[in-house]
Amino acid sequence: MRKLRITDLQKMKDQGEKITMLTCYDATFAKEMNCAGIDTILIGDSLGMVVQGHTSTLPVTLDEMVYHTENVVRANERAFIVADLPFGTYEASKREAFHAASELMKAGAEMVKIEGGVEVAVITAFLTERGIPVCAHIGLRPQAVNIMGGYKVQGRELQMAAQLIEEARAHQNAGAQLLVVECVPTEVGEALATALCIPVIGIGAGNMTDGQVLVMHDMLGLSSDVAPKFVKNFLAVATEAGNGSIHGAFTQYIREVKSGAFPDEAHSFS
Numbered sequence: 001m002r003k004l005r006i007t008d009l010q011k012m013k014d015q016g017e018k019i020t021m022l023t024c025y026d027a028t029f030a031k032e033m034n035c036a037g038i039d040t041i042l043i044g045d046s047l048g049m050v051v052q053g054h055t056s057t058l059p060v061t062l063d064e065m066v067y068h069t070e071n072v073v074r075a076n077e078r079a080f081i082v083a084d085l086p087f088g089t090y091e092a093s094k095r096e097a098f099h100a101a102s103e104l105m106k107a108g109a110e111m112v113k114i115e116g117g118v119e120v121a122v123i124t125a126f127l128t129e130r131g132i133p134v135c136a137h138i139g140l141r142p143q144a145v146n147i148m149g150g151y152k153v154q155g156r157e158l159q160m161a162a163q164l165i166e167e168a169r170a171h172q173n174a175g176a177q178l179l180v181v182e183c184v185p186t187e188v189g190e191a192l193a194t195a196l197c198i199p200v201i202g203i204g205a206g207n208m209t210d211g212q213v214l215v216m217h218d219m220l221g222l223s224s225d226v227a228p229k230f231v232k233n234f235l236a237v238a239t240e241a242g243n244g245s246i247h248g249a250f251t252q253y254i255r256e257v258k259s260g261a262f263p264d265e266a267h268s269f270s
């Protein structure tokens with residue numbers, strides 16, 4: 001298996017091949033995802049909710065992110081590895097951001113993800129200038145759930161959509177090499193993928209972005225009784241198709257993202 005690098009993801013965008021990403025927090029699932037052929041693994045701070053049982057991602061610590069990153073990296077052969085900088089470790093000071101990001105890189109991450117708009121682009125610049133690759137996360141930002149007043153669709157009004165494009169450009173100009181956009185109308189996902197040179201990975205952002213990400217527990221139907229609109233239970237689909245296994249769910253997800261079948265209108269906002 002050839003190890004994927006950020007340059008491979010960029011090539012995929014340039015050649016119109018969709019990029020697949022899933023969250024993962026341990027070695028067993030990382031091995032399964034590698035066998036299925038996932039392009040990118042995100043050690044997301046969503047682990048605070050789906051692994052630790054918190055009601056938000058806010059309580060997750062840097063030590064916990066390091067621990068889960070090490071677990072995933074041990075079993076990873078092919079996928080490009082992105083790890084979340086947790087809440088409170090990067091927003092207020094460049095020095096703190098560099099310290100936290102370097103801990104994740106030492107644990108085996110190949111890129112760190114930070115949430116925020118133009119105000120956080122200065123952190124993107126500081127890290128990338130010092131050799132730490134950055135993925136910016138805009139749109140619905142789970143670490144800002146208390147400011148946003150809940151997990152709501154973002155960028156529905158023209159002015160807010162324009163602001164998202166400005167935020168994305170600020171991160172790209174600051175050196176970000178990947179962008180995640182969460183919970184926006186399909187049209188905004190498409191506008192971002194068109195406006196940016198770097199790959200744009202969507203979650204609840206329609207099927208016109210350069211790739212897709214889902215929380216693993218969500219796409220296995222494990223997370224909550226009422227899943228968000230953009231979540232599809234790929235284990236159920238694989239089971240119906242006679243391949244009801246974790247491997248079957250991962251390969252079904254990869255197939256549907258690569259072909260552009262997922263997300264369809266039923267799993268998107270307009």
Ligand code: KIV
Nearest residue numbers: 023044045046203213
């Ligand atoms: O932490 C996470 O799982 C994420 C995804 C929702 C993109 O940031």
